[in-house]
Amino acid sequence: MSVDATVTPESWDEQLRESGLRVTAGRRAALEFLDDHPHSSAADILAGLSDDIPSISAQSVHNIVHDLTRHELVRRIDLPDSGSARYETRTHDNHHHVQCVVCGRIEDVDCVVGHAPCLTPDDVHGMTVLTAEITFRGVCPECEPTLRDRDPQY
Template identity: 45%
Template sequence: MSREVTPIADQLRARGMRVTAARHAVLEWLADNPHATVEHVHDGISQRLGSISKQAVYDVLKACLEADLVQQIKPAGHPARFERRTGDNHHHLVCRSCGRIEDVDCAVGARSCLNPDHDHGFEVDEAEVMYWGICGACRTAATNAPGDDHSRQ
């Protein structure tokens, strides 16, 4: 059900990138499965592609990252996650326990928290807002069976 405005192949070509089965599969799959880890992506597209190395997934994601076709989220202590939604300054809600991520629109309105009052000589290009907490599933799991987090989303 990926309702792409532009076909994936065109998006790649528009940036001068080669169109490969791996790239197509990753981008298509990611559109339907936001906040996926490399592991998730690999599992997800291996079926559709027959097989693909994990390194290729890293390569594809890195290329798409640089081409601004995907965005990366790296929550401390959890593997990186990827999503197709880029450039709209939205933030993320991260579960401390399982690493699950949800999107959150900027609570203070677009770009309001993007400029620090004092930049210490830095050239700032991004403001990242991350809300940390425990998701519903993990809270339930914790009360039912204390001490066992059912980890990994």
């Protein structure tokens, strides 16, 4: 499967250059793939890029997402029961996520209250809060019947 070309490919090149990163086929392809497939794991990215770039290696993908994360071109997400870290291209809009506890499916949720970091807790033990990441956990429509079979109380 190849990536959708409707997203202007040049914009990634510009963003890479603006971050002081060199433009390589792997980085461009990873950004395009993540834009089309948000919440992908490193393994997902490797599988998605292997057709276009047969030489790509798992380590390269790890290097790429690591570098892109450090320069905030992608955002890394760590969730329970997901096996591995996920990545997405939406980096500066302070959105959040819903995760189905049954199938693990992840979807975006727009900022809940006001502006980033969205919430102002009382006692943060003297820490300077930079961001607030919210993960809603629940059950998606497709999984509710499954859950009801196992646990009629729901």
